[in-house]
Amino acid sequence: MAEKVAEKSVDISPIQQFLYCGTPKAWLDHAVEELETLLIDHAHCEKKAAATAVKLMFRYPERLDLLKKLSQLIREEVLHFEQVLEFIEQQGIKYRAIKPSRYAASLHQYVAKDEPQRFIDGLIIGGIIEARSCERFHALVPYLKDSHPELAKYYRFLLKSESRHFMDYIDLAKQYAGSDIDERLDFFLQKEQELIESPDPLFRFHSGVPV
């Protein structure tokens, strides 16, 4: 019973159904061998997520509901950033600037040039990135729980807020689009699947199959 409750609290099936593929096993096997890079890149991603949400706040400065959602999201992302930094220090890892993954930039190259589609695309990509992060945290837990129980526990904790962020972004995209976003969502989810399932020489939190 207790196990069922615990399972329910980290139910990510809506996210697994949303994304077009799971994280390849080859990436997970590699991740535990490159935990230092994983953590440093994770910290960068949290910082980047906050910066992206800040940028979106300035795009529609009169939409109170949007501003409030983004504001809460920023608070959570920077808090996670601080928490990941703490892990990095605890592990004796030297935090440093590293080259970002191809992932976010590759998705952003397809963003529409004109508003309002540009804004909607930004929200869709935000949602997809949050969903993938969530799926990867979940997939990493069994790989980390023996060697790094604290990190496994933390990633399990992150699932909850990241899954809310995913829904927030997708809900906002639907709301601001005023029409169906299914086609656009399908387009970006296909591109995302390609990035996750194709060979990627640079190992990062959102990278493809290690080569």
Add this chain to the structure above:
Amino acid sequence: MAEKVAEKSVDISPIQQFLYCGTPKAWLDHAVEELETLLIDHAHCEKKAAATAVKLMFRYPERLDLLKKLSQLIREEVLHFEQVLEFIEQQGIKYRAIKPSRYAASLHQYVAKDEPQRFIDGLIIGGIIEARSCERFHALVPYLKDSHPELAKYYRFLLKSESRHFMDYIDLAKQYAGSDIDERLDFFLQKEQELIESPDPLFRFHSGVPV
């Protein structure tokens, strides 16, 4: 005795000594008449402060102490943003985009073109803006406490965190400068005094003397 403790908790004398002038009475008299604009601009300022801190995070991506300070600061600024939005809604005011004050842009025009001075100047201006905000919250309290006791109480509460932000920015500027910042600080404080004491046709949270 209780009064003394209360006074001590909002002691802003270091800030009053830091700035080259107090807020002119004419601005305060005007502010209570234009509370709607004051609140909307205040919300924009909190949002802008968060955005500025995010930008600074990307400038020196390897300095852990700087990143942690900025990250905490961002969390507080966006929380204040949400709180001011709540006040705005409670007062039945329609939140909208408004033209920003000349204040921050005027100070930023003197920022050095080259690093590391550009970064130091940014921190100094950050500190000055936080200090002025703090001084204005404090000066507004007696003007608001009868007509808007809740807002007066909130501004008194904000003093504490804003005065910490002021010190954080100035400490970081000193730390990263590696040498004396007195001359540069004096330059920006003089410019700031001019902006506060000269006539300003556009009433805002950081505007000059209303005309």
